[in-house]
Amino acid sequence: MNGSAEPSKRVCEVRIDMVDYDPNLIGSVFEVTDPVPVTAEMVKDFCQAIGESGPLYTEDDAARQGPHGGIVAPPSYAITFRNGRQFFEHIPRFGRQGFDAGKDVEFVAPIRPGDTITLSSHVKEIYEKTGRTGSMVFVVVRSTLKNQNDEVVAHVDHRFMNRP
Amino acid sequence: MSTILDLHSHSEASEDSRAPLEAYLNWLKLRRAERPVEGIVLTEHRQFNKDADYRTLEDKFNILVLKASEIETDYGHMLVFGVTDEMTRRFDFANVHLPAQEIIDEVAGMGGAVVPCHPGRPNVGLFEHYSKKQPLQNVIAVEVYNGGSRKGEDERSQELAQRFGYGEVGGSDSHLVSLIGLCATRFEADVRNIEELVNELKRGAFEPVDFRPRRKPVQPAVAVEVK
Numbered sequence: 001m002n003g004s005a006e007p008s009k010r011v012c013e014v015r016i017d018m019v020d021y022d023p024n025l026i027g028s029v030f031e032v033t034d035p036v037p038v039t040a041e042m043v044k045d046f047c048q049a050i051g052e053s054g055p056l057y058t059e060d061d062a063a064r065q066g067p068h069g070g071i072v073a074p075p076s077y078a079i080t081f082r083n084g085r086q087f088f089e090h091i092p093r094f095g096r097q098g099f100d101a102g103k104d105v106e107f108v109a110p111i112r113p114g115d116t117i118t119l120s121s122h123v124k125e126i127y128e129k130t131g132r133t134g135s136m137v138f139v140v141v142r143s144t145l146k147n148q149n150d151e152v153v154a155h156v157d158h159r160f161m162n163r164p
Numbered sequence: 165m166s167t168i169l170d171l172h173s174h175s176e177a178s179e180d181s182r183a184p185l186e187a188y189l190n191w192l193k194l195r196r197a198e199r200p201v202e203g204i205v206l207t208e209h210r211q212f213n214k215d216a217d218y219r220t221l222e223d224k225f226n227i228l229v230l231k232a233s234e235i236e237t238d239y240g241h242m243l244v245f246g247v248t249d250e251m252t253r254r255f256d257f258a259n260v261h262l263p264a265q266e267i268i269d270e271v272a273g274m275g276g277a278v279v280p281c282h283p284g285r286p287n288v289g290l291f292e293h294y295s296k297k298q299p300l301q302n303v304i305a306v307e308v309y310n311g312g313s314r315k316g317e318d319e320r321s322q323e324l325a326q327r328f329g330y331g332e333v334g335g336s337d338s339h340l341v342s343l344i345g346l347c348a349t350r351f352e353a354d355v356r357n358i359e360e361l362v363n364e365l366k367r368g369a370f371e372p373v374d375f376r377p378r379r380k381p382v383q384p385a386v387a388v389e390v391k
Contacts, residue, residue, distance in 0.1 A: 127179070128260045129209065130236050132286050135260070138179070 019128045019137050019164065021092060026123055030090040035116035035148065036081060043073045043113050046080065072110035078145055078154035079105060081119055087141075091160060092123060094137040098162040101138065106155040115147045124157060137162040167355040168373060169228070170204040170348045172243060172281055172307060172335025177216070178209045181339040185218060188344045189225035199345035199375045203228025203355070205245070205335075207281075210235060210258045212247045230358050233257055234281065239264035239293040239300060243307070243335075246276030246362040268302050277365040279333060281307040284320030291324045304365060305331030309347035309372040312337040331365075334372030346376050 047057050052074050055062035063071040111117065124142040128135065138161055145154040173188065174181040185206070192201055204227065206213070211233060218229040232245045235257050242264065244251070251274050255262055268278045283290035283306045290306060308321040309332075325332050334347035352369035355361050364370060 127210075127258065130241070130260050130288050132288060134287055 019094060019126065021094075021126055025092055026126065029120050029122045031084050031086050032120045033081075033084045033118055035118045038073065038077075038111055038113055038115045038117060040071065040113035043071065043077065046077055047074065050074070050076065068110050068112070070112065072112050075107040075110075075154075076105075077111055078107060079103070079156060081117055081143075081145060083119055083121060083143060087121060090121075091141055092126065092139050094139075094162040095164040098160055101159040101161040103159065104157040106157075107153075108155065109147075109151055109153045111145075111147070111153050115153075117153065118146050119143045120146070135164055137164055165352075165354050167203065167351045167353070168201050168348050169230075169351065169355060169361070170201050170336050170338070170345050171232075171245075171279070171333055172207050172234070172310070172347075173204050173338045173344055174208060174234075175206050177206070177211070177213055178339070180209065183339060183341045183344070185229065186221055187341040188338070189221055189227050189229070191341050192227055192345050193225050195345070199348075201227075201345040201348050201375075203230060204344065205230045205232050205243075205361070207232045207234040207243050207335075210260070212244075212252055212257060214247075214249070214252075228356065230361060232358070235262055235267070236260040236288070237262040237264035237267060239280065239297070240283065240285070240288045240290045241281050242267065243279045243281050244271055244276060245279070245365060246271075246274075246358055248274055248276065250274050251276060265300055268300060272302065272366075275359075275362065277304060277362045279305050279307060279365065281335065282310040282313060282317065282321070282337065283307065283324065284317040284322075285310075285313070289317070289321070291320060294324070299328065303328070303330055304368070305333050305370075307335055307372075308332040309334030309374050310337050311335070311343050311346040311376065312339075331368050331370065332372045333365075333370060334374060346374075348373050348375065 056066045057074050121141055121143045125140040128137050138159055141158045143156045144152055146152055175183055175185045213231060222229050232243055233247055235242055235244055238261055251271055271278050280290040286292055306325050308325050309318055333349040336343050336346045338344040349370050350373050351364045353364055355364055
C-alpha cells in the first residue's frame, strides 16, 4: 500500500466517469419573473382554500397585536408563485428520463398583503448518486422570492432527478 | 463492559434526510428500553463534516455522537470511519465512482476503517459486484443488519459475510427520526470516540444487534360460506 503515490493524478482518473457539465451553470440566474401583487383578498382566499383559520392570518385585530403587526400570508403561500415560461427550458438535463423529486421551502420573512413578489431562479447544485435502481443525477434549481423592497421572503429548491 | 452503537445514520446534512440530530437523540432517549443504543455515528452521504461539533447535544442527552461518511464506490456504498484531512485530500468523497480497493487499503493506512454497507442490496451492495468482479481484499467487516433493507437483503448479506469470513455489524441507515437505532453493533469494549471505534472494528470484537420489531405473521384467510 502506498497512500502518497501521485494522489492528484489518480483522483483525476477517477473523475472521468463523473457527470459532466459546465460549472458556469451553477449560480447564474436564468430567469426573473414579473412582479406579482399580493392582495388581502388573495391571502383570504388562500386561507379558505387550505382551511387555515389561524388568527394571525385571518383576523385583523388579532394580527395587529401579533408579532407581525398585521395580517400576513401563511408560510405555504410562498409556493403559490409560479416560475416563468422559460423555467423548464433552462433546467439542465442528463439522459432521457427523469422526474420532479420534490421541493424544499425555506421561509425567510412573512409575505404581506400589498407586497409584490418576484422570483429569480438559478441552478444551485448538480450532483450524482447511486441507489438500488442505478445511477441518478440530481439538479437543484433555487427560486428566490423577493418583495418590492428587495427583501428575500423565501427560497424554493426544486429537485429534479435524471436517469443518465 | 460493552457499547452499543448505531453505526449508520443520516441527519439533515444529507440531501435525502430531514432528520435533525437533536430529534434523533430525543427519540433514543424516549425509547431507550426498546433500543438501548448508547451512541450513533452520523455517516452523511458523500461528505465529511469536519467542523460539526455535537458536544452540547451529546451532553444534553448523554448519547455519544460520532462522525463518519458514507461514500459510493465501484463496489457499492461503504462507511468510512476515522476520516482525516489526509483522506479527504486524497479522495473526492463526492465522486460516486471511487475505487473501492484503493479506499480500503489507503484509509486503513491512514488510520481509518472501511465497512461496506447494505452489501446484499441490488446495485449498490458489495455482493452484487462480487458476482461480476474479483472479491476485494482486506475487508474487515460488512453491515449485515441495515434498517432500510428490503426482504431478503439482510439474509443475503449474512450468508455471504459468513462465506467470505467477514466481521458483521449493524446500523439503522436512518433517514427519518423514528428509524434511528433500529439496528446497531455491540462492541465488547467501551467505545468513547472515533479512534476507539476504529480500533475495535479492526480488533473484530463486535456483533450486530437488531431491535426491529418482529411482525406478527398474517393469518391465512378463512373461507366463509355465504348462505
